[in-house]
Amino acid sequence: MATTLISGGTVVSATGRAAADVLVDGETIRAVLEPGAALLGTDVAASVDRVIDATGRYVIPGGIDAHTHMQLPFGGTEASDTFETGTRAAAWGGTTSIIDFAVQTYGHRIEDGLAAWHEKAAGNCAIDYGFHQIVGDVNEASLATLRRLPDEGITSFKMFMAYPGVFYSDDAQILKAMQVSRDTGMLTMMHAENGPAIDVLAAQLVEQGKTDPFYHGVARAWEMEEEATHRAIMLAKLTGAPLYIVHVSAKQAVEQLAWARDKGQNVYGETCPQYLYLSLEEQLGASSEQWGHFEGAKWVCSTPLRSREEGHQQSMWQALRTNDLQMVSTDHCPFCMKDQKELGLSDFRRIPNGIGSIEHRMDLMYQGVVTGEITLERWVELTSTTPARMFGLYGTKGVIQPGADADIVVYDPNGHTSIGLDKTHHMNMDYSAWEGYEIDGHVDTVLSRGKVIVDGDQYLGAKGDGRFLKRGLSQYLI
Ligand code: DUC
Ligand code: ZN
Ligand code: ZN
Numbered sequence: 001m002a003t004t005l006i007s008g009g010t011v012v013s014a015t016g017r018a019a020a021d022v023l024v025d026g027e028t029i030r031a032v033l034e035p036g037a038a039l040l041g042t043d044v045a046a047s048v049d050r051v052i053d054a055t056g057r058y059v060i061p062g063g064i065d066a067h068t069h070m071q072l073p074f075g076g077t078e079a080s081d082t083f084e085t086g087t088r089a090a091a092w093g094g095t096t097s098i099i100d101f102a103v104q105t106y107g108h109r110i111e112d113g114l115a116a117w118h119e120k121a122a123g124n125c126a127i128d129y130g131f132h133q134i135v136g137d138v139n140e141a142s143l144a145t146l147r148r149l150p151d152e153g154i155t156s157f158k159m160f161m162a163y164p165g166v167f168y169s170d171d172a173q174i175l176k177a178m179q180v181s182r183d184t185g186m187l188t189m190m191h192a193e194n195g196p197a198i199d200v201l202a203a204q205l206v207e208q209g210k211t212d213p214f215y216h217g218v219a220r221a222w223e224m225e226e227e228a229t230h231r232a233i234m235l236a237k238l239t240g241a242p243l244y245i246v247h248v249s250a251k252q253a254v255e256q257l258a259w260a261r262d263k264g265q266n267v268y269g270e271t272c273p274q275y276l277y278l279s280l281e282e283q284l285g286a287s288s289e290q291w292g293h294f295e296g297a298k299w300v301c302s303t304p305l306r307s308r309e310e311g312h313q314q315s316m317w318q319a320l321r322t323n324d325l326q327m328v329s330t331d332h333c334p335f336c337m338k339d340q341k342e343l344g345l346s347d348f349r350r351i352p353n354g355i356g357s358i359e360h361r362m363d364l365m366y367q368g369v370v371t372g373e374i375t376l377e378r379w380v381e382l383t384s385t386t387p388a389r390m391f392g393l394y395g396t397k398g399v400i401q402p403g404a405d406a407d408i409v410v411y412d413p414n415g416h417t418s419i420g421l422d423k424t425h426h427m428n429m430d431y432s433a434w435e436g437y438e439i440d441g442h443v444d445t446v447l448s449r450g451k452v453i454v455d456g457d458q459y460l461g462a463k464g465d466g467r468f469l470k471r472g473l474s475q476y477l478i
Pocket of ligand 3: 067069246331333
């Protein structure tokens with residue numbers, strides 16, 4: 001097995017930073033050494049197969065994006081990244097593991113949805129991957145299957161309080177599934193928006209001729225997120241289920257999470273880069289020669305972008321500092337403008353919901369270090385260590401320590417990344433939701449289980465390198 005020494009860098013963990021060399025043996029980390037140290041009397045640098053010079057750079061555990069949707073059938077079309085293109089883009093951006101969502105749709109069995117997801121991913125991923133299970137049809141059979149999923153390494157499931165007629169579950173169904181969560185220790189993940197009320201508001205807006213993409217965010221008002229978050233918290237309290245709210249965007253939803261956590265409840269939440277950087281006002285102002293006001297469709301996602309004037313973005317950054325929110329995922333769900341987003345040209349309700357960010361999460365969050373919103377250590381914690389702990393991967397992933405998988409990123413704080421369709425862009429999309437963003441930092445080298453898959457501007461990975469991750473139960477619960 002090949003050995004590699006990553007030398008001269010600053011190893012950053014969730015709890016600190018230190019000058020250290022990292023010795024990789026095959027797929028795993030063998031040692032974290034004093035810089036230039038000898039091992040068993042041997043000069044390590046002289047005895048390894050390869051030395052990666054990390055002088056002046058950070059050496060961090062590879063990113064873990066715990067919320068992605070490759071090839072998701074949605075809104076009359078399918079998310080445009082395959083497991084092959086999406087995981088390759090992830091690798092370019094310093095993410096070395098994803099957790100995608102296997103889908104059970106109404107009238108179908110969980111087993112079949114899960115098997116279909118394994119088929120889509122197997123042999124196609126550039127990096128390691130795991131699955132959460134979307135439960136779209138709660139009944140006796142699906143509840144029984146859910147109970148068995150931890151044996152297959154699937155230890156979390158997602159339910160939707162939104163999208164009636166598609167993924168929606170009512171409170172009775174949620175309650176029953178949460179009882180399984182309580183019994184098994186599986187984490188209940190919740191899309192917390194009041195879907196039935198949103199659908200009424202959306203229909204009324206369209207009747208008034210308000211069909212532009214901006215009205216997507218008007219219909220999905222923060223009150224709808226606050227209310228659903230509170231209801232999910234109360235159902236979780238009643239059942240004793242651990243709860244994780246996905247894609248939190250409203251400051252009032254964060255207040256609900258903080259309230260429940262202060263009472264000692266096992267309640268957690270993630271936000272996404274779009275809710276930290278982008279706003280409803282910018283979506284309202286968006287216009288282009290090609291698309292006119294339909295340009296705003298590029299940022300139609302759910303939960304929606306929120307008003308900057310109301311302070312939601314600042315509240316998300318603060319919650320990331322105070323641990324009212326524990327991690328940042330992308331909710332990567334890309335659609336092209338051509339033939340996909342444009343399905344909603346005359347009615348915002350038909351725009352497939354989703355933004356593609358998998359390639360830029362590590363960079364966008366590092367920009368938060370540059371601007372002083374978060375510390376360097378918190379960057380690692382939010383993007384790698386906590387995702388590993390939250391979803392039962394810690395020890396193998398999310399940390400640089402002997403015995404862990406050698407998923408490592410060498411990040412250059414003096415480098416620069418210009419984001420744009422004709423610049424840094426490997427996602428299968430015809431636009432970038434992040435066009436024009438400039439990042440003071442750069443992903444230089446990426447190792448996935450010891451193999452260098454990104455080396456400067458060279459991609460050295462291959463589809464099929466990534467393995468399915470059988471996850472354990474959450475290591476984050478109180
Ligand atoms: N939100 C999105 O933006 N896309 C996919 C599903 C979801 O909940
Ligand atoms: Zn969702
Ligand atoms: Zn999602």
